[in-house]
Every structure is written in structure tokens, then in C-alpha cells.
Amino acid sequence: MRIHAIPVLSDNYVWLIEGDQGQCAVVDPGEAAPVLAEIERRDLTLKAILLTHHHADHCQGVAGLRARFPVPVYGPALEAKTWVTHPLANLETFDLPHIGRFQAWHTPGHTLGHISLISNGAAFVGDTLFSAGCGRLFEGSPEQMLASLDRLSSLPDATMIYCGHEYTADSLRFAHFAEPNNESIIQRIREVNEARAAGLPSVPTSMSLEKQINPFLRIREPSLRAAILKHARSESLSDADAFWTLRCWKDEFDDLPLLPRHAQNH
Template sequence: MVAILDVPPPPRAPHMTPTPFPLPAFDDNYIWLLPAHGGRGAVVVDPGDAAPVLAAADAGGWRPQAVLLTHHHGDHIGGVAALRARWPDLHVVAPDDRRIPVASQRVGDGDRVEAAGHAFDVLAVPGHTVSHIAFHGHGLLFCGDTLFSLGCGRLFEGTPAQMLASLDRLAALPGDTLVCCGHEYTQSNAAFARAVDPDNPALARRSEEVTTLRNDSLPTLPVTLGDERACNPFLRVDAPAVRAAVAAWSGDGDLSRVGAFAALRRWKDGFRA
């Protein structure tokens, strides 16, 4: 895992977009820290645990100015109360879901959020949960558990059609967008992706890169959306190789687009490398 003391300094020039930094939490979560433009403020995304944020603040002199929450699961919101205990005026932006009682501002699709000098567009991306949102701005995408590197979230509340539409929406963003998702699942996702799409050279390269990074205990994120479009089977439902693999696994060669995505998700749910 990445050491807390490796949190980068603020950018040297005020106009430069700071680099988002993943703080490890629990077994495989990432809490994202995005420095403000100058100073020692920061945006914190999905702090399921306060401890990594408090440690980063103590080690580097950081102060959270805003928290962005993508969905209501405890491993994404559980640390907010402790952060507010230390910083009572901490502004918390969340989807319009009463299962998130800690929100000071509730937002939905099409809203625009200002946080620590950054501006983000809010995108509704239901599927993993019905109220899941993502934040997009400055070439960054904080997408929670909707899109993972080489994978996507489980369908706990939404439908396959909703999740596919959400992924289509994210995939349409610029290719140089940096995907900052909520979990370090990339290595296990790569094993499944290779089973689905074994002859994809871009996927082979990404899989090797991921193995090297994880062997060195380094994060595989962020990753560009362009790379994900080339490698992630859940963004490649229309690719002939992926459709053929799904047809072979499901025994149904006449699946609709949504049906193929649903089968691919079921395949992943039961997959063991």
C-alpha cells in the first residue's frame, strides 16, 4: 500500500490541476484526496474511514475543506462523522438519499459543485445503488463503485439496463479523463477480463502493468478512460470478441445488448480465477 507520508505537495502554479491521491482504507478501498489550488486545503472523496484522512492531515498539514460522497454504503461514508468532529464546518456533498444523514448539500444529475476551488459536474450513474452519482471535472472522474478499472460494480439495487446506461455515459467522457474509483480491484478484474477477452493486446499490456504495480504495493489507479475503453469488458459489450465469449458462456447467441451485459455481470459474479 501507499504510505501516508507520500501525499504530494500542492501544485507550484495556481492554475495547475493538482494530482488526486488515493489513501488506502480497509482491505481494498481508496479514499481520494484532491489538493486545493495552493494552500493546504483538500477535497476528500468517499471517506469510509476517518483514520487515513486524519493521518494524512497530521503528517502533511492538510485540512479537508469539502467531502464528496458518491453513494450511501458504509465503506464510503463511515468516516464523515469523525472528520466533522475534528472539523465541524466541513462541507459534505452527497446524493439525494436519506440513507446518508451526514450531508450538508444534496445534489443530483446536472448539478455543479464547487469544492476547494474545484468545480465538478454531477452525473447520475445508477446501478450499483439507485442513487449513485459521480463527480466529473478538471479531467478527473470520481466514480465510486460504478466503474472500476477493468470492471464495474455489482448490481445491488439497480438493473442491468441502468448500469449499462451509466457505464455508457461515463465511457463517453474524454479519453484522457482520469478514472478515480473506490476500490483496488484491478488485479482480480484483470483475471476475469483476460478470460473474456484473451486476445486483446491492450488488455494484456494493462494486465502486466497491474501485476508489476501490485507486486510493488503500488496503486493501479488512477487510469485513463481511454485505457479502460480499450481493455474493460464492461465497456466493450459491443466488441465481437466480448459478445462471442458471453454467448459461449451463456449458451445464448441471440442476446440483446442489455442481455449480454447482464450475462457478463452474472459471469463475473461467479468467476473464480
């Protein structure tokens, strides 16, 4: 299984999963034309479309792809709109011959039905987890999102994490602000700046790296927890409240007028 990033829209990634015998699947096609071009360039045949959640920037290429390749569409059972032909319940598995076996994990928070797709050392996490960040809570509660992130954290450290957006540089600015003494964050900022300057994606990332740099996976680290408590002017917070404080803190940070504003940073 070889996985390629296809940048679409302003900062989305469609993940092209190339299997054997020229067969492939795509995850979260927010646009059809660049995906069809990449499939053609690699001389592949599309066998399936996988969706993590219902937002248009992850789905609106489905019709265009299916006009050319009338393939099944696997997506969250709780968000099974017209384009999902194979709704996936939590922990449901499915096989794509010559590509791989996938398992759906229900990871609500960004949306209520959001799933992550786990396969052979790879996790396609949509807008649940970003490198050094996490999705905004459009539909779910802090408790749900924290449980989803904890669940993803239970994946083996070597698991590669395929995120839905190129948000890493923005996310790292806040991560560094919240944890100024975290050397791993400083190192990651350097590496991401180099990668982006060379026109390369900053993702996939690995679970082991995220555990070192992602504040939303680190709310139980004593030094970060102390910073969250200080920000909340509180002496103690539940894990869910600490997570929510951190999420709001990042939103405030992103909205500071002296910093570049990134309206689509969700």
C-alpha cells in the same frame, strides 16, 4: 488539483484532492483516522467531503472527519442520509474555492442513487466503474448500470478515472479469461503486477485504457459479444442482456472453487 490515494479498510481508496492554499477535499472516506493522518502529514485543511453512494465502506469516516473539520458533505440527493448536508441532483455543479468545480452525474446500478463526480479531467466513480471491471448490481437494473457505464464512456479519453477499490488484478483475471486474445489486457496485467509488487495503487486509470481492457465497456465489440452469446448459449441478446450475462459470468468465474476466492469483490 493534485489527487492522492489513501488506502483504507481492506481494499478501499479514499481520494484526497489537494487544491491551492493548503485546502483539500476527500472523496468516500470509509475511515477517518488514516485520512486525518494524511491531511496532517501534508499540512492541509479539509474543506469538504464528497460521497458517491451510501455504502458504509465509503461513508463511515464522515463523523470522525467532521469532529475535527465541521465541513459540508456533498452526496447523492437520492441517498441523502443524515451526513449529507448538500444533496446533489443529476448534473448539479458546485464550486470548492481553491480546489475546483465539480459536477454530479447520476450513475445508478451499484446503488440507485449513486453519483460520479466529474471535475477538470478527473472522474470519481465510486463503485460504478473499476479498472477492467464494474460494481455489482446491488440495487439497480442491468439497463441502469449499462446506461451509467455508457454515460461515463462519453467522457474524453484522457479523463482519469478514480475508482473506489483496488480490484484491478482480480478484474483483469476475468477480463483475460473473457478476451484471451486482447493484448492490451495482457499488457495491463503485467503493469498492474509490477505496480502492486511495488506497493503502488493500480488506479487511477484512464478512460482510453478502460475502453481497451474493460469487458463491461466492450460488450459491443464483436469478438467479446460472440463469447458472451456462446456463454449464454444464445443467438442474440439485447445490449442490456449481454451486459447482464457478462456480469453473471464474472460472478461465476470469481466463485470457481479452484481460484482464490475474493469475498469482497463487488
